[in-house]
Amino acid sequence: LGRVHEHHEQIGSTNDRALEWLGAGAPDGALVTADAQTAGRGRLGRPWSSPPGRDIYASVVLRPGAPSAGFGALALAVGVGLREGLVAVFGAELSSLALKWPNDLLLGGRKLAGILCESRWRGREVELVVGFGVNVHRTREEFEPSLRARATSLALHLPEADRRGRATILAAVLHELEGTLERFFAGGFPAIRARYEPHCLVIGRAIEVEQPDGRRVYARAEGLAEDGALLARPDDGGPSFRVQSADVWLR
Ligand code: BTN
Numbered sequence: 001l002g003r004v005h006e007h008h009e010q011i012g013s014t015n016d017r018a019l020e021w022l023g024a025g026a027p028d029g030a031l032v033t034a035d036a037q038t039a040g041r042g043r044l045g046r047p048w049s050s051p052p053g054r055d056i057y058a059s060v061v062l063r064p065g066a067p068s069a070g071f072g073a074l075a076l077a078v079g080v081g082l083r084e085g086l087v088a089v090f091g092a093e094l095s096s097l098a099l100k101w102p103n104d105l106l107l108g109g110r111k112l113a114g115i116l117c118e119s120r121w122r123g124r125e126v127e128l129v130v131g132f133g134v135n136v137h138r139t140r141e142e143f144e145p146s147l148r149a150r151a152t153s154l155a156l157h158l159p160e161a162d163r164r165g166r167a168t169i170l171a172a173v174l175h176e177l178e179g180t181l182e183r184f185f186a187g188g189f190p191a192i193r194a195r196y197e198p199h200c201l202v203i204g205r206a207i208e209v210e211q212p213d214g215r216r217v218y219a220r221a222e223g224l225a226e227d228g229a230l231l232a233r234p235d236d237g238g239p240s241f242r243v244q245s246a247d248v249w250l251r
Pocket of ligand 1: 012013014015016037039040041042043044046048056057058059103104113114115116131132133134
């Protein structure tokens with residue numbers, strides 16, 4: 001990943017640029033990074049705070065061909081790669097880095113990184129853009145007040161001597177991501193399950209799920225299906241149900 005690389009001092013959104021480049025024939029593994037985003041996007045249409053020079057904003061083009069298995073668990077695979085890349089750089093200091101289904105990385109209960117996967121079909125082949133933002137250097141004051149209680153950065157967690165530059169971190173993440181995605185595209189979620197589950201914050205916990213129709217359901221997260229969907233048992237005794245793309249909160 002990243003053998004072809006486009007870097008921008010400032011851009012609307014690296015995902016938007018990667019999607020545009022995808023349409024213009026970007027090769028598999030093409031990488032877009034930026035020092036700042038003016039229209040960084042999160043899941044479910046939310047904005048992603050992206051001030052200049054502090055964090056990693058990156059998007060990768062993937063052309064896995066015609067999928068043999070489903071790729072619904074792509075964000076889970078990206079989470080595994082991202083986590084292992086960060087642990088490779090920082091070692092034990094980050095061993096508590098957790099994966100919150102489906103696509104957040106949490107440190108000390110606060111969000112450190114987010115993942116945004118977008119797909120398009122070209123005939124029977126799928127084309128993907130995988131974007132991720134990692135909070136690297138941000139101080140508490142540099143987070144918008146509304147994020148301060150919920151977000152964190154590597155700088156806020158690591159002793160000064162252990163801090164690393166964004167380029168070093170990104171290189172390690174891309175390296176881990178490449179191997180992880182190769183295994184995922186060949187074998188689907190089962191191929192990475194053993195590296196996801198031990199770090200998954202949600203399994204076994206009481207959760208609140210927002211259904212696509214806006215309804216909130218209290219439930220217990222029982223585990224993950226073969227395709228990476230979350231299996232939940234409602235508190236009201238109703239039948240277990242699958243959660244595919246809803247928002248999930250720990251209670
Ligand atoms: C989320 O947690 O909701 C996903 C956040 C994804 C943010 C990254 S930053 C780089 C890439 N470009 C974007 O506009 N979004 C993703």
